[in-house]
Amino acid sequence: xxxxxxxxxxxxxxxxxxxxxxxxxxxxxxxxxxxxxxxxxxxxxxxxxxxxxxxxxxxxxxxxxxxxxxxxxxxxxxxxxxxxxxxxxxxxxxxxxxxxxxxxxxxxxxxxxxxxxxxxxxxxxxxxxxxxxxxxxxxxxxxxxxxxxxxxxxxxxxxxxxxxxxxxxxxxxxxxxxxxxxxxxxxxxxxxxxxxxxxxxxxxxxxxxxxxxxxxxxxxxxxxxxxxxxxxxxxxxxxxxxxxxxxxxxxxxxxxxxxxxxxxxxxxxxxxxxxxxxxxxxxxxxxxxxxxxxxxxxxxxxxxxxxxxxxxxxxxxxxxxxxxxxxxxxxxxxxxxxxxxxxxxxxxxxxxxxxxxxxxxxxxxxxxxxxxxxxxxxxxxxxxxxxxxxxxxxxxxxxxxxxxxxxxxxxxxxxxxxxxxxxxxxxxxxxxxxxxxxxxxxxxxxxxxxxxxxxxxxxxxxxxxxxxxxxxxxxxxxxxxxxxxxxxxxxxxxxxxxxxxxxxxxxx
Amino acid sequence: xxxxxxxxxxxxxxxxxxxxxxxxxxxxxxxxxxxxxxxxxxxxxxxxxxxxxxxxxxxxxxxxxxxxxxxxxxxxxxxxxxxxxxxxxxxxxxxxxxxxxxxxxxxxxxxxxxxxxxxxxxxxxxxxxxxxxxxxxxxxxxxxxxxxxxxxxxxxxxxxxxxxxxxxxxxxxxxxxxxxxxxxxxxxxxxxxxxxxxxxxxxxxxxxxxxxxxxxxxxxxxxxxxxxxxxxxxxxxxxxxxxxxxxxxxxxxxxxxxxxxxxxxxxxxxxxxxxxxxxxxxxxxxxxxxxxxxxxxxxxxxxxxxxxxxxxxxxx
Numbered sequence: 001x002x003x004x005x006x007x008x009x010x011x012x013x014x015x016x017x018x019x020x021x022x023x024x025x026x027x028x029x030x031x032x033x034x035x036x037x038x039x040x041x042x043x044x045x046x047x048x049x050x051x052x053x054x055x056x057x058x059x060x061x062x063x064x065x066x067x068x069x070x071x072x073x074x075x076x077x078x079x080x081x082x083x084x085x086x087x088x089x090x091x092x093x094x095x096x097x098x099x100x101x102x103x104x105x106x107x108x109x110x111x112x113x114x115x116x117x118x119x120x121x122x123x124x125x126x127x128x129x130x131x132x133x134x135x136x137x138x139x140x141x142x143x144x145x146x147x148x149x150x151x152x153x154x155x156x157x158x159x160x161x162x163x164x165x166x167x168x169x170x171x172x173x174x175x176x177x178x179x180x181x182x183x184x185x186x187x188x189x190x191x192x193x194x195x196x197x198x199x200x201x202x203x204x205x206x207x208x209x210x211x212x213x214x215x216x217x218x219x220x221x222x223x224x225x226x227x228x229x230x231x232x233x234x235x236x237x238x239x240x241x242x243x244x245x246x247x248x249x250x251x252x253x254x255x256x257x258x259x260x261x262x263x264x265x266x267x268x269x270x271x272x273x274x275x276x277x278x279x280x281x282x283x284x285x286x287x288x289x290x291x292x293x294x295x296x297x298x299x300x301x302x303x304x305x306x307x308x309x310x311x312x313x314x315x316x317x318x319x320x321x322x323x324x325x326x327x328x329x330x331x332x333x334x335x336x337x338x339x340x341x342x343x344x345x346x347x348x349x350x351x352x353x354x355x356x357x358x359x360x361x362x363x364x365x366x367x368x369x370x371x372x373x374x375x376x377x378x379x380x381x382x383x384x385x386x387x388x389x390x391x392x393x394x395x396x397x398x399x400x401x402x403x404x405x406x407x408x409x410x411x412x413x414x415x416x417x418x419x420x421x422x423x424x425x426x427x428x429x430x431x432x433x434x435x436x437x438x439x440x441x442x443x444x445x446x447x448x449x450x451x452x453x454x455x456x457x458x459x460x461x462x463x464x465x466x467x468x469x470x471x472x473x474x475x476x477x478x479x480x481x482x483x484x485x486x487x488x489x490x491x492x493x494x495x496x497x498x499x500x501x502x503x504x505x506x507x508x
Numbered sequence: 509x510x511x512x513x514x515x516x517x518x519x520x521x522x523x524x525x526x527x528x529x530x531x532x533x534x535x536x537x538x539x540x541x542x543x544x545x546x547x548x549x550x551x552x553x554x555x556x557x558x559x560x561x562x563x564x565x566x567x568x569x570x571x572x573x574x575x576x577x578x579x580x581x582x583x584x585x586x587x588x589x590x591x592x593x594x595x596x597x598x599x600x601x602x603x604x605x606x607x608x609x610x611x612x613x614x615x616x617x618x619x620x621x622x623x624x625x626x627x628x629x630x631x632x633x634x635x636x637x638x639x640x641x642x643x644x645x646x647x648x649x650x651x652x653x654x655x656x657x658x659x660x661x662x663x664x665x666x667x668x669x670x671x672x673x674x675x676x677x678x679x680x681x682x683x684x685x686x687x688x689x690x691x692x693x694x695x696x697x698x699x700x701x702x703x704x705x706x707x708x709x710x711x712x713x714x715x716x717x718x719x720x721x722x723x724x725x726x727x728x729x730x731x732x733x734x735x736x737x738x739x740x741x742x743x744x745x746x747x748x749x750x751x752x753x754x755x756x757x758x759x760x761x762x763x764x765x766x767x768x769x770x771x772x773x774x775x776x777x778x779x780x781x782x783x784x785x786x787x788x789x790x791x792x793x794x795x796x797x798x799x800x801x802x803x804x805x806x807x808x809x810x811x812x813x814x815x816x817x818x819x820x821x822x823x824x
Binding site: 128226 | 539540541545546547548553555556559592602603658661662665666672673677679768769770771773777781784785786
């Protein structure tokens with residue numbers, strides 16, 4: 001489906017919503033029929049349609065996994081670690097031996113959650129045969145040396161020191177499953193909802209688990225309804241068919257502000273929007289050309305125009321406002337004069353390059369046009385090239401010299417390890433390879449003192465800010481829309497504990 | 509049509525289906541990326557990709573995979589979906605039930621309306637009503653489906669709250685548990701198709717009504733209703749049959765926009781999803797389904813047309 005059609009459909013729905021100032025007669029549909037069942041609408045496009053939490057990569061998979069299972073820890077809004085199944089933990093002075101104490105919790109079949117279950121789950125995730133997106137989080141675990149000290153006490157041994165290891169326990173696709181589980185057609189977890197029914201392409205229905213360790217959920221049943229089209233999700237919400245619509249566009253969010261029946265929950269700056277310039281090849285191998293682009297783009301204008309002001313201006317760093325984000329840095333301002341100067345020195349005046357883009361993110365294509373215009377002011381000729389949306393993020397691993405990229409909120413440490421370290425397997429779209437950065441990051445992870453570790457992490461980020469080739473121009477807002485009769489939901493960034501978490505929800 | 513003509517026609521149909529299958533296979537294989545990339549997402553490393561490719565058989569040469577598919581097909585086996593591991597027939601069957609239901613409901617509305625308006629406008633060619641009806645049909649035809657769909661959703665579902673906006677999780681036969689969800693998509697589909705069909709009927713009726721044989725039977729003193737029912741209508745409907753075949757074909761394969769708009773998981777969106785996931789066996793399954801549907805419908809239309817042509821029958 002082309003962006004053009006998507007946009008025009010959305011704006012049309014906006015117009016319909018806006019024009020009709022008629023009084024609402026009533027709301028209809030099956031959602032309001034039984035107030036005990038919460039109906040949520042998610043896009044499922046490309047889903048493998050399995051309830052195996054360890055292979056989940058889409059938001060709908062993660063939301064279903066969160067309802068059915070638990071992780072050892074979770075992320076607060078700033079991506080700092082908060083306890084869940086793990087009650088407490090401590091590292092030895094080397095940072096290679098972690099003792100974790102589990103809280104008393106039960107799986108849906110009544111059996112207790114034990115240290116063996118955690119070991120089984122982590123081993124399964126680290127196994128290449130599982131093909132888990134979280135695999136890299138656990139490849140440092142020495143499973144031969146790790147063991148269950150008792151039913152609720154676990155010792156995890158690492159091949160190298162990592163004082164930020166608990167971050168891995170809260171990552172998506174690291175849920176704890178009962179030891180020995182291989183079949184997830186009717187999964188048993190320890191989460192707030194039990195499995196009732198699911199078949200591919202159809203809704204998943206879950207029921208409250210009364211023995212949940214965090215207290216039983218406020219609703220009896222939870223249903224995940226697959227609706228791929230954004231305007232259909234919004235229409236289903238407005239007509240009362242569902243109570244929660246995941247991933248609502250900035251356009252719809254604006255229209256919905258006028259509706260009393262729904263609330264828009266906006267996680268401000270939830271997603272990083274950036275340009276990835278490959279620094280291992282011309283022209284951006286020359287730091288002067290890279291610097292010229294950093295100085296040549298107008299971040300304020302990009303946020304104002306492309307994000308329609310619904311976002312935060314970037315400062316060439318990931319993780320605005322998150323734990324370990326260097327806050328007190330002056331913003332990077334546009335300086336076309338100096339940018340032109342640098343290009344002259346580098347002999348790169350009038351340089352031409354292609355900017356890879358796709359419909360994988362609604363902001364990529366509008367940003368391309370504006371960026372090309374801004375960079376033409378400093379004498380660069382930029383031509384956008386559209387790639388296939390489905391395989392875009394895999395294609396830009398190697399292709400081209402410049403590409404749009406985006407990343408939803410995740411802990412800064414995870415980002416640095418996964419996107420900027422030399423040994424990262426994929427996702428380092430700029431091909432940044434710096435022994436200095438790697439050494440700083442390793443040193444930080446091996447530092448026990450949190451303040452000292454924070455300083456080293458900040459240092460590593462500042463180094464990467466200038467050299468990594470990642471030009472972060474902004475952070476787009478993340479919207480979901482919910483029925484105004486729901487209580488207990490608030491705006492939360494993707495991947496955080498309170499994002500798509502439905503056990504605290506009630507009906508007003 | 510003689511038996512020999514029918515055999516030739518069926519043979520040509522089989523060739524058409526085979527060509528379509530090969531073309532789709534090659535075109536899908538030419539798309540960048542493969543199922544392993546789609547399944548594992550943006551952060552897969554090469555090791556994981558290689559493992560999954562080996563598991564899915566994506567390493568085999570293209571001609572080998574095509575050969576496997578064809579030999580499977582000859583055994584009546586369409587293979588399994590790379591994405592979900594479920595049999596292709598099962599995957600397509602799910603969407604097909606939704607689509608058949610939607611198409612069937614649409615035809616129930618479309619056929620009487622299109623034929624009634626077509627016949628009326630044909631017989632009362634110069635009346636004001638015919639002119640108004642014609643203009644209305646043209647207008648409906650000019651409105652894109654997604655515009656009409658959004659307007660109806662906005663007014664009827666969101667504002668008035670009279671009908672559900674989307675299927676919201678219902679699919680296949682479960683749609684019958686809440687038939688109200690069918691109303692809006694059926695209206696949108698019927699509104700788009702009614703113009704083409706009614707116009708063909710109208711043209712056919714005008715032609716047949718003014719044909720020599722119609723005048724002839726009138727001169728023989730047959731009453732006007734008998735003339736119209738027995739002699740004008742069969743000839744008048746004939747040109748509409750091919751159009752009807754195309755309409756049914758479109759309803760069974762190409763209503764992607766309406767499916768997306770009303771969240772109906774039919775074969776149109778199933779096909780789009782399969783292409784997006786580079787799920788070659790599934791894409792092939794859909795292509796085969798669409799090709800067979802088109803060919804069979806046009807065959808049936810040809811046979812029916814031949815049956816309805818009085819002149820041709822008489823000449824034999």
